[in-house]
Amino acid sequence: MIVEIGHFALVLALAVALVQSVLPMLGARRGDARLMDVAVSSAGMGFVLVALAFTALAIAHVWSDFSVLNVFQNSHSQKPLLYKITGVWGNHEGSMLLWVLILAIFGAALALTGRDVPASLKARVLAVQAWITSAFLVFILATSNPFARLVPAPIEGQDLNPILQDIGLAVHPPLLYLGYVGFSIAFSFAVAALIDGRIDAAWARWVRPWILIAWLFLTLGIAMGSYWAYYELGWGGWWFWDPVENASLMPWLSGTALLHSALVMEKRLALKVWTILLSILTFSLSLLGTFLVRSGVLTSVHAFATDPARGVFILCILIAFIGGSLALFAWRAGTLEPGGLFQPISREGALVFNNLFLTTASATVLVGTLYPLLLEVVTGGKISVGAPFFDLTFGPLMVPLLFAVPFGPLLAWKRGDLLAAAERLYLVAGAALAATILALALTSGTKILAALGFGLSVWLLLGSLVDLVGRAGFGRLAPGLALRRLAGLPSSAFGAALAHLGLGLTLLGVVTVSAFSTETIRVMRPGETQAAGGYELRFEGILSRAGPNYTEEVGNFALLRDGAVRDRMESAKRFYPARQVPTTEAGIRTYWLSQLYIALGDASGDGRVVRIWYKPLITLIWLGALAMAAGGALSLADRRLRIGAPARAKLRRGDAVPA
Known part of the structure; x- marks a missing residue:
């Protein structure tokens, strides 16, 4: 019964979203406060309904209700409870429901907190949010229903993909989606501003906290995904230029540019058109990432779906929102008043320099990601664009940008002194x-x-x-x-x-x-040693163990220094009978900021193939990402962002105010 309630809640959420899509926009056009108020109440109601649907699916997974197709395909009665819960979004249908839930959360949060945003602008923003919600609810109900039933109900499930049965899955997708979907608020603000035809510093003040929130979570999501791939896949790498990895990097790059551009607009009322365009492009790249993961156009360990019909549906959504918003931008951008003027050598100029390189880098990643797909569609030929291309294109673009970073905060607004900044x-x-x-x-x-x-x-x-x-x-x-x-x-x-x-x-x-990382691949027999990272690794043999829904062979290693055992490590090969899939569980030890990494391979005679890496200072990659996210949180805590824009009564006569 709970499954049917969840399905019905999803249908009702679509009806509420359609109402929210139309009535507030009509009210903003007519100046009707009652119709505009519909946006706030329907955003809250939509969140409640989507949350109810998500909870119903989670209960079905926890209860192992195999009469639900989604549960049967992605769960198992012996799977640990944690992975039953994370399995809710470890598949296409559940992940899309999580996507819409986060979209509803952001809409409800704006409805509750945006008290200083003019009623008409707020109504338009929430209406645009409802357009996005409606499109994806139709997609879920038409092609990806997570509540589809099986009759008769199977006795046992097929289990979740083993590489997704990891604590990283409990954290990575929600963080990533909070980033992806968070940029929808900036997109909605931009479209609403283009419809209204007015944009000023107050607009930037209202939208910048939402950009910060999205950027913060996307940073954490990318970092968590990188670390998950590093330790779970057993390849010893932290970034592979996988198309789905690139799909998250592109909105992060453009979102970073948007964050800086909104700052210029707020402080100096400059870069208005550029900020609007970046708001559209950043969320467009988030939608593109959704398309790549779920369309079936590529094969990746990160991809959820392989159904081309779903891909066509999402492609239509992309065309509607990206094409429609860019067409609106082309029509209305010329009507926006020009912003403040500034000299090339100024803080504004430094931020423009920053934005140009970030957007160019994002475009480079986009070309490298999509070119093989487009070539296959046009010619039928297949090529691979990998690390060498990105290293030779993306890397050189980052060097001048990174060199310029310390100069930006030292330059004055409007007109700066480059020599004085260099002296400091x-x-x-x-x-x-x-x-x-x-x-x-x-x-x-x-x-x-x-x-x-x-x-x-x-x-x-x-x-x-x-x-x-x-x-x-x-x-x-x-x-x-x-x-x-x-x-x-x-x-x-x-x-x-x-x-x-x-x-x-x-x-x-x-x-x-x-x-400076080192890699050793060799066959090791019990009692043999291998030097790595200042230690001697001694292979001590294989132990067989059984987990709740897997069996494993565990390689035991002793870490010796000066002949004495200082630590012990394990690396395992697991086998999941339900899926008939093996996985590698790497053994990792962190010493200061560096790591020893061991991946157990297949048997070879009376020994085992063992891959051993020593990775100096590798933890700085993720500690740096955490520091960046913490910086975003500190900026978000600035009380000046919470004060909001000045009230209408305090504005000078003749100042532009969003309608």
């Missing part, structure tokens, strides 16, 4: 040069690119702190007074510095592990 960075430049020279010396000049990467990392790490040091007055004022000034700086200043610091940490981790 001369100690940082000296430290970066020293780091480069030291790296060259330690590697005997054999790793020039790695040495330059070390120098650039130090430039970013130290350069991110210069603005805070200068604003606090260290070196000019007494230490106690400088500390008090530092404590009094807005949290957004610390947030920006921490985000840039995190970027430097990630770069340092990438450079170090790319240049």
Whole structure:
């Protein structure tokens, strides 16, 4: 019965979304407050109904109700409870329901919190959100119904894909979807502004917190996905330029550009058209990622669906929203008033430079991802675009961008002094040069690119702190007074510095592990040893174990230093009978910021194939991402974002106000 309630709730949610799509927009056009108020009540009701449907599906999974096709295909009675819950979104139908649930959460949150947003603008934004919700609810009900029944009901399920039976799945998809779907608010604000024909600094103030929230969660989602692939797939890599990985990277790059562009618009009323366009493009790239994962046009360990009919449906949604919004932009952009003027050497100019490189990098990833697919459609031929292409195109675009990052906060708005900013960075430049020279010396000049990467990392790490040091007055004022000034700086200043610091940490981790990681592949017999990362690894044999829904062979290793056992590690080969699928469970030990990584292979004679990696400073890759997300959270905590835009009564006569 609970399944039918969930299905009916989904149908009702579609009806509510359709009402929300039409009546508030009509009310905003007519100035009818009652019709505009429908947006708030229907956004809340839509959330309740979608949450009810999602809860019903979760209950079916927890109860192992195999009369539900989705549960039968993705669960098993012996599966641990945690993976029964995560299995709700570990499949196409459930993940799409999670997508719509998060969309409903954002809509309800805007309805509850956007009190300072003018009623007509708020009504239009929530109506656009309802357009998106309606489209995906129709998609779910027509092609991806998670509540479809099986008659007669099977006794046992087919189990969840074994590589998805991991704690990472409990975290990665929800975080990623909070990022993807969060950008829908910026998209809705942009479309609503284009319909209204007015956009000003207040608009940027209203939309920027939502951009920050989406960017923060997308950063965490990408980092979690990277770490999941690193330890779960047993390949020892942290990024593979997989098309689905690229699908999450593209909106992150354009979203980072959007975040900076909205800041310029809020502070200087400049880049208005550019901010609107980026709002549209960022969510469009999120929709493109949804299409790639669920269309069946590519094969990936991250892809959920292989049904082309579903892909055609999502493609139609893409064409409608991306094509429609860009057509609206082309029609209305010329009517927007120009923003404030600024010199090329200014903080605005630095942020424009930042945006150009970020969007170009995003376009490069887009071309590398879609070109093989388009070529196959047109010619039938198949090619692979992998790491060499992206390393040669994406990497060089990032170098000038990363070099320019410390300059941005040091330049004044409207007109800056590049020489003065460079003078404040001369100690940082000296430290970066020293780091480069030291790296060259330690590697005997054999790793020039790695040495330059070390120098650039130090430039970013130290350069991110210069603005805070200068604003606090260290070196000019007494230490106690400088500390008090530092404590009094807005949290957004610390947030920006921490985000840039995190970027430097990630770069340092990438450079170090790319240049200095070691890999050994050999057949090891019990009692044999292998040197790795300053330790001796001794293979001590194989132990067989049984889990709740799998069996495994566990390789035991002792870590020796100076002849004494300092630690022990395990790596396993698991087999899941229900799916008839083997997996590799890597053994990982973290020492300081570096890791030893062991993957157990197949039997070879009286030994086992073993892959051993030593990865120096690799944890900095993910610690840097956490620092970037923490920087976003600090910026979000800035009270100036919570105050909102000025009230109508306080605006000067003649100021533009969204209708």
